[in-house]
Amino acid sequence: MKVVKVGLLGLGTVGGGTVNVLTKNAQEISRRSGCEIVVSSASARDITRPRICNTDTLHLTTDSQEIINDPDVQIVVELMGGIEPAKSLILEALSKGKHVVTANKALIANHGNELFVAAAENKVTLAYEAAIAGGIPIVKAMREGLSANSIEWLAGIINGTGNFILTEMFEKGSVFSDVLKEAQELGYAEADPEYDVEGIDAAHKLCILASLAFGMPLNFERVYTEGISTVTPLDIAYADELGYRVKHLGVARKTKMGVEMRVHPTLIPEKRLIANVDGVMNAVVVKGNAVGPTLYYGAGAGAEATASAVIADIIDICRDLDTPTVNAVPALGFATSALEELPILPIESITTAFYLRLSVEDKPGVMAAITKILADHGISIEAVQQKEPEQHGDKAQVILLTDSVVEKSLINALTEIESLDSINQPAVRIRVESLQ
Amino acid sequence: MKVVKVGLLGLGTVGGGTVNVLTKNAQEISRRSGCEIVVSSASARDITRPRICNTDTLHLTTDSQEIINDPDVQIVVELMGGIEPAKSLILEALSKGKHVVTANKALIANHGNELFVAAAENKVTLAYEAAIAGGIPIVKAMREGLSANSIEWLAGIINGTGNFILTEMFEKGSVFSDVLKEAQELGYAEADPEYDVEGIDAAHKLCILASLAFGMPLNFERVYTEGISTVTPLDIAYADELGYRVKHLGVARKTKMGVEMRVHPTLIPEKRLIANVDGVMNAVVVKGNAVGPTLYYGAGAGAEATASAVIADIIDICRDLDTPTVNAVPALGFATSALEELPILPIESITTAFYLRLSVEDKPGVMAAITKILADHGISIEAVQQKEPEQHGDKAQVILLTDSVVEKSLINALTEIESLDSINQPAVRIRVESLQ
Numbered sequence: 001m002k003v004v005k006v007g008l009l010g011l012g013t014v015g016g017g018t019v020n021v022l023t024k025n026a027q028e029i030s031r032r033s034g035c036e037i038v039v040s041s042a043s044a045r046d047i048t049r050p051r052i053c054n055t056d057t058l059h060l061t062t063d064s065q066e067i068i069n070d071p072d073v074q075i076v077v078e079l080m081g082g083i084e085p086a087k088s089l090i091l092e093a094l095s096k097g098k099h100v101v102t103a104n105k106a107l108i109a110n111h112g113n114e115l116f117v118a119a120a121e122n123k124v125t126l127a128y129e130a131a132i133a134g135g136i137p138i139v140k141a142m143r144e145g146l147s148a149n150s151i152e153w154l155a156g157i158i159n160g161t162g163n164f165i166l167t168e169m170f171e172k173g174s175v176f177s178d179v180l181k182e183a184q185e186l187g188y189a190e191a192d193p194e195y196d197v198e199g200i201d202a203a204h205k206l207c208i209l210a211s212l213a214f215g216m217p218l219n220f221e222r223v224y225t226e227g228i229s230t231v232t233p234l235d236i237a238y239a240d241e242l243g244y245r246v247k248h249l250g251v252a253r254k255t256k257m258g259v260e261m262r263v264h265p266t267l268i269p270e271k272r273l274i275a276n277v278d279g280v281m282n283a284v285v286v287k288g289n290a291v292g293p294t295l296y297y298g299a300g301a302g303a304e305a306t307a308s309a310v311i312a313d314i315i316d317i318c319r320d321l322d323t324p325t326v327n328a329v330p331a332l333g334f335a336t337s338a339l340e341e342l343p344i345l346p347i348e349s350i351t352t353a354f355y356l357r358l359s360v361e362d363k364p365g366v367m368a369a370i371t372k373i374l375a376d377h378g379i380s381i382e383a384v385q386q387k388e389p390e391q392h393g394d395k396a397q398v399i400l401l402t403d404s405v406v407e408k409s410l411i412n413a414l415t416e417i418e419s420l421d422s423i424n425q426p427a428v429r430i431r432v433e434s435l436q
Numbered sequence: 437m438k439v440v441k442v443g444l445l446g447l448g449t450v451g452g453g454t455v456n457v458l459t460k461n462a463q464e465i466s467r468r469s470g471c472e473i474v475v476s477s478a479s480a481r482d483i484t485r486p487r488i489c490n491t492d493t494l495h496l497t498t499d500s501q502e503i504i505n506d507p508d509v510q511i512v513v514e515l516m517g518g519i520e521p522a523k524s525l526i527l528e529a530l531s532k533g534k535h536v537v538t539a540n541k542a543l544i545a546n547h548g549n550e551l552f553v554a555a556a557e558n559k560v561t562l563a564y565e566a567a568i569a570g571g572i573p574i575v576k577a578m579r580e581g582l583s584a585n586s587i588e589w590l591a592g593i594i595n596g597t598g599n600f601i602l603t604e605m606f607e608k609g610s611v612f613s614d615v616l617k618e619a620q621e622l623g624y625a626e627a628d629p630e631y632d633v634e635g636i637d638a639a640h641k642l643c644i645l646a647s648l649a650f651g652m653p654l655n656f657e658r659v660y661t662e663g664i665s666t667v668t669p670l671d672i673a674y675a676d677e678l679g680y681r682v683k684h685l686g687v688a689r690k691t692k693m694g695v696e697m698r699v700h701p702t703l704i705p706e707k708r709l710i711a712n713v714d715g716v717m718n719a720v721v722v723k724g725n726a727v728g729p730t731l732y733y734g735a736g737a738g739a740e741a742t743a744s745a746v747i748a749d750i751i752d753i754c755r756d757l758d759t760p761t762v763n764a765v766p767a768l769g770f771a772t773s774a775l776e777e778l779p780i781l782p783i784e785s786i787t788t789a790f791y792l793r794l795s796v797e798d799k800p801g802v803m804a805a806i807t808k809i810l811a812d813h814g815i816s817i818e819a820v821q822q823k824e825p826e827q828h829g830d831k832a833q834v835i836l837l838t839d840s841v842v843e844k845s846l847i848n849a850l851t852e853i854e855s856l857d858s859i860n861q862p863a864v865r866i867r868v869e870s871l872q
Contacts, residue, residue, distance in 0.1 A: 017726075021584055021585075021726045022584075024586075024725070025584060025585065025586050025725070025726065028585075028586045028651070029583070029584060030774075031651055031770045031771060031774035032583045032651075032766075032769055032770055032771075032774075033583070034771050129581075134727075135724075135726070135727035135728070135730065136730060137576075137577050137580070137581025137582065137730075140573075140576060140577070140580055140581045141573050141576070141577065141581070144573070144576055144748060144751075144752060145565075145573025145576045145577070145748055146573065146744065146748065147465070147468045147469070147747070147748050147751045147752075148457055148458075148461060148465060148743065148744045148745075148746075148747030148748050148750075148751065149457075149461065149464075149744055150460075150461050150464045215464070215467055215468075273709055273712060273713065273733060276709060276712060277709065283731075288571075288744060289460070289461065290453075290457045290461065290571070290740040290741065290743055290744040290747075291570075291571035291734060291735060291740070291741045291744035291745075292571070292734065292735045292738075292740075292741055293734065294571065294572060294573075294732075294733060294734035294735075295719075295731070295732070295733035295734070296730075296731070296732060296733075297709060297730060297731035297732075297733070298727060298728065298729065298730035298731070299727060299728045299730075302728075304726040304727070304728075305726065305727045305728055307584065307726055308582065308584045308585055308724060308726040308727035309584075309727075310584075311583070311584030311726075312580060312581055312582065312583050312584050314584075315580075315583045315584065316580060316583075319764040319765055320764050323759050323764065328755040328756050328759065329755055330468075333468055334467045334468055335467060335468075335470050338466075338467035338468075
C-alpha cells in the first residue's frame with residue numbers, strides 16, 4: 001500500500017488529536033483512502049513538553065523549516081495558529097509543491113485570497129475544513145453538497161465558548177461574568193476570552209462561510225461584530241417568555257442591495273432546531289434556493305473532533321494524489337476567475353426585526369409616547385409587554401418586538417425615545433431572526 | 437466554456453425539478469463547475485403529458501435507449517424508479533462509458549453491489565446522493581466528511597411521509613388512519629402508502645447508510661423492518677409524559693457481536709435535536725469515534741430539494757471530467773477490495789431499552805406479578821406508571837420503561853406476563869434509543 005508522509009507544524013491539542021486519530025483508526029482510514037498515512041515529523045516550540053499523543057515514531061523538531069524542506073513530506077498540516085510564521089511557512093510549503101491542510105481560521109479569513117492563489121499556481125491543494133465549526137463537514141457541504149444552489153443566507157452558532165456561556169445563562173439565570181469564570185475553569189474559555197466572547201473568532205469563520213456561499217473574495221474587515229458580554233439574564237428570560245432563545249449568531253445574507261455579514265446576539269424562535277443547539281456544540285443553517293433550509297450540527301472544537309476534519313482533508317488529498325488535475329474543487333467552491341466582488345452592506349443599511357427593552361418611569365402616557373415615535377418612523381410593533389417595577393422606585397420595563405426595519409431608522413427612533421423625560425437609560429436592543 | 441450534455445431517463449417530479457434548477461441557477465452552477473451543463477434529452481412514457489419544466493430545448497423521446505446510444509450524452513440521470521428497466525439501462529450506460537447519476541434507492545439497495553462493480557470496471561462514476569434523504573448531502577458527509585472516523589452508529593428520520601404522520605399524531609392526538617388520509621390528500625403519501633408507512637423505503641436508505649458507515653456490501657434483505665401503522669396517539673401521549681418523542685427511525689450500529697440494521701418506531705428523549713425534527717423533514721445523526729455525534733437536517737423529498745442532490749452529483753462528475761483517475765472516492769467510501777462482509781445480527785439478539793404498555797385488570801398484586809417476571813428475566817425497570825381506568829370496567833394501563841435488554845429476553849418475559857390471568861391483551865412495546 002502506498003505510504004503518504006505528513007508533517008505537522010504544531011503538536012498541541014489538535015496536532016496531538018490528529019496523531020491519535022490516525023493511529024486508532026489506521027485500518028479504517030487505509031480502507032477508505034487506499035493509502036497508509038504516516039505522520040513522520042512534527043514541529044513544536046518545546047519538544048521536551050509532555051504531549052497527548054505517543055511521539056515515539058515521530059521526528060520532533062523545533063525547526064518548522066526542517067519539515068517544509070523534507071522532500072519525503074507530501075502533506076504539511078499547519079496547526080500553529082496565528083498569522084506569522086504560519087503564513088510564510090504555508091506559502092513556502094505550497095511553493096515546494098506540497099499540499100497543505102490548516103485549521104487556522106484567522107489566517108484564512110485575513111489572507112486566504114492570497115494563499116488560495118498560491119496553491120492554485122503551484123497546482124496543489126490548500127484545505128481548511130477544520131477552520132470552521134470543528135468536526136462538522138460544513139466546507140464540504142457548501143462547496144460540493146449544495147453546489148446546485150444559489151445560497152440565500154446562512155446562520156451559524158460557530159463559537160462553542162459563546163454558546164456554552166449563553167446556554168448556562170439561560171438554564172441557570174446566571175450573569176455573564178460568572179459563567180465566563182466557570183467556562184475558564186472548565187477549560188472552555190481562554191484566559192484572554194476576547195476572541196471568543198467579542199465575536200472575533202466567529203467573524204473569522206463567518207467571513208469564510210460567506211465567501212463559500214456567494215462566491216466572493218474573503219472580506220474579513222467588512223464583517224460587523226458584536227459580542228455577548230452585554231447580554232443579561234433578564235433579557236434572556238424576557239426573550240424566553242416571548243418564545244425565543246438568545247444565541248450568538250453569525251449571519252450572512254445576499255440581498256438585492258448587497259451582502260450582509262454580521263456576528264451578534266440574536267433572538268431565534270425556540271421552535272427552530274438551531275435555537276436548541278446548546279452548550280459547546282456548533283450548528284450552521286444554510287438556505288439554498290433549491291434545497292431549502294439545511295442544518296449541520298456537531299462539535300465545534302476539541303482535539304479529536306477537529307482532528308476528524310483535518311484528517312478528512314488529508315484523505316481527500318490522498319484520494320487525488322495521483323491525479324494530474326488537482327484542485328478539481330476550487331478553494332472557495334467557485335473557480336477563482338469566477339469570484340465576484342459584491343457590495344457589502346454597512347450595518348446601518350441592514351433590515352432585521354428587533355427586541356427592545358426600555359426602562360421607563362411608571363407614569364401615564366409613556367407607552368403612548370414610545371409607540372408614537374416608532375409609528376412616526378414607520379416601525380411596526382409585533383408584540384409589546386410592560387413589566388411593572390418589582391420594588392417601589394424601580395423602573396418599569398417595556399419590552400417590544402418590532403417588525404423588520406432598516407437599522408438606521410431604528411437608531412433614529414431610539415434616539416428620540418431616549419430623549420423622552422421618562423426614559424433615563426439607553427434602550428437594550430437585540431436583533432431578531434426568524435430563520436425561515 | 438466546456439459544454440456537458442446530460443440525458444434524463446424519466447421526466448416526472450425530480451426530472452422536472454432538475455431541469456428547472458439547472459435553468460434558474462445556470463450562472464451559479466457554471467461558476468462552480470466550470471462547465472455549461474445542458475439537459476439535451478429526456479425520456480418519458482408519455483411525451484404529450486404536461487411537465488413542470490420547460491421542454492422547448494429538450495429532445496423528448498419515449499425510447500430511453502435513444503439517450504443511452506447518444507454519443508454526445510456524457511452523463512445519464514436515471515429518475516424512472518423501480519428495478520427494471522432502470523437497472524438494465526444503467527448497466528448499458530456504464531458499459532458505454534457514460535457516468536450515471538440516480539435517485540433510485542430501491543435499485544441501489546437491492547443491486548448496488550453489482551452496479552458499483554460495473555461502474556468501476558468501466559472507469560466511470562455511479563453517483564446516488566439523491567437516493568437518501570433528498571437534498572441533505574449525507575452520502576458526501578459519510579463518504580468524505582467523516583472519513584477519518586470509525587462510525588459507531590447512525591440513526592435517521594429518512595422517510596418524510598412517516599415523519600409527517602407521527603408529527604400530526606403527536607400535535608393533534610389523531611389516529612394513524614385519519615392522518616394517513618390527510619397526508620394522501622396533501623400529496624405527501626402515495627395512494628399505496630405501504631412503502632412509506634411500513635418502512636420499506638426507509639429500509640432501502642438505511643441499508644445504504646449502513647454500508648457507507650461500516651464498509652460492507654449492501655445487504656437489503658437483512659434489514660429488520662417495522663412500520664408505524666400500529667402506533668397509537670395514546671402511546672405517543674404517554675411517551676410525551678415520560679419526556680420522549682416517538683419517531684420512525686432507521687438505526688445502524690456496529691457492536692462487537694455484529695451489525696444492527698433496523699427500522700422501527702422509536703422513543704427518543706425530547707432533548708435530542710433529532711426528536712424535534714418535525715413534519716416532512718429528514719435528519720440523520722452519525723456518531724463517529726473521533727468527531728462524536730453529528731447531525732444533518734433538510735428536506736428529504738420534493739422536486740427541487742431532490743434535484744439539488746442530483747445536480748450536486750452532476751457537478752462532482754463535471755469537476756473531474758478531464759481526470760483519467762476516476763472514482764477517486766469509491767462508491768461506498770471504502771475501496772471495493774476493502775469492503776468486508778460483517779455478521780448482521782437478527783433482531784432477537786439486539787440490545788435496546790423498551791417502552792411497554794400493558795392493559796391490566798385493576799386488582800391487587802398485578803404490578804407485583806409483572807415486576808417479578810421482569811426481575812426473573814434480569815430486566816431492570818427505569819420508570820413505571822400506573823394509569824387508572826377512565827371508566828368503570830376499563831382496564832388500567834401500566835407503562836414501563838426498561839433498561840437495555842436483549843430482545844429475546846424481553847420477548848420471553850412478555851410471553852409469561854401475557855399469560856397472567858389479569859392480562860388479556862398483548863403488550864404494546866416500542867424500542868427506546870438514547871442516541872448518545
